[in-house]
Amino acid sequence: MKNLILTTAALAVAGSMALADAHSVVRLGTEGAYPPYNFLNDDGEVDGFERALGDELCARAELTCEWVTNEWDSIIPNLVSGNYDVIIAGMSITDERDEVIDFSDNYTQPDPSAYLVTSEDVDLANAVIAAQTGTIQAAFVAGTGATLLEFATPDETVAAVKSGEADAVLADKAFLAPIAESDAEVMLLEQEELIGGGVGLGLRESDGELRDKFNAAIASMKADGTLNALIAEWGVGEQF
Known part of the structure; x- marks a missing residue:
């Protein structure tokens, strides 16, 4: 969360x-x-x-x-x-x-956090990962080797992935799963993070x-x- x-x-x-x-x-x-x-x-x-x-x-x-x-x-x-x-x-x-x-x-x-991507071939350790500013997901990404890209709203993080500005979004799975189910451009990776x-x-x-x-x-x-x-x-x- x-x-x-x-x-x-x-x-x-x-x-x-x-x-x-x-x-x-x-x-x-x-x-x-x-x-x-x-x-x-x-x-x-x-x-x-x-x-x-x-x-x-x-x-x-x-x-x-x-x-x-x-x-x-x-x-x-x-x-x-x-x-x-x-x-x-x-x-x-x-x-x-x-x-x-x-x-x-x-x-x-x-609730587990999940990664939303446009391709399964994302190297998360070296990726640009979007997260909403001030979230535990943003803090988690900042503590890894990935590049954190922060946005004010959750919708902006998803837009960044779809536009290619970011390689992945890290957010609550409950938020991302319906997006992945309804949008053929994106998918969830199997890897999840339990950080809440x-x-x-x-x-x-x-x-x-x-x-x-x-x-x-x-x-x-x-x-x-x-x-x-x-x-x-x-x-x-x-x-x-």
């Missing part, structure tokens, strides 16, 4: 913000550009696995929620500054993020009561099989 590279500015903001005493409406922040986790449908509304999940979690926690979209590269700073109350955006639980925000329990298992640690809600560190409400709702969905049903429906990884 995705992993922001936190900036000094974000860290500074994190240290200076405080949580409001109560939430009359809980605002759920998502990217709206990473299907099947989250995307905007033809009506311009947030849709996907995390829309269905978020609505169900709010119902079980007896919370009134509304959806907000935010670009990926500023999604943590804007949570900390109070633009919304929860991040639900395919966000991996990582130690780096945990220094700035808090997390709910995970609502997906680790499961996805959870991101919350401000001082928002423990809200985190606990969501954790209880996540636990109830795991217990009654509702979460596994959504995972199967949207194809976002292994079931619990």
Whole structure:
């Protein structure tokens, strides 16, 4: 899953913000550009696995929620500054993020990352590999001998491969597999990378009561099989 590279500015903001005493409406922040986790449908509304999940979690926690979209590269700073109350955006639980925000329990298992290519004859060790800026895939590529080519959005990474600007895309398999199935120009390599640690809600560190409400709702969905049903429906990884 995705992993922001936190900036000094974000860290500074994190240290200076405080949580409001109560939430009359809980605002759920998502990217709206990473299907099947989250995307905007033809009506311009947030849709996907995390829309269905978020609505169900709010119902079980007896919370009134509304959806907000935010670009990926500023999604943590804007949570900390109070633009919304929860991040639900395919966000991996990582130690780096945990220094700035808090997390709910995970609502997906680790999902493998895959390579999307136009030819199976790609030498990944020496290739130009595209990844979305600030993701764990970008960090992974940067730690190899390959050349990292970063883009602001996931769609741009796919376009770079199709245009020949990059040799491969590294991203969540759940995101790339439908593209490979529907586009004859591209395919997935057999090689995969397991670099994510499961996805959870991101919350401000001082928002423990809200985190606990969501954790209880996540636990109830795991217990009654509702979460596994959504995972199967949207194809976002292994079931619990």
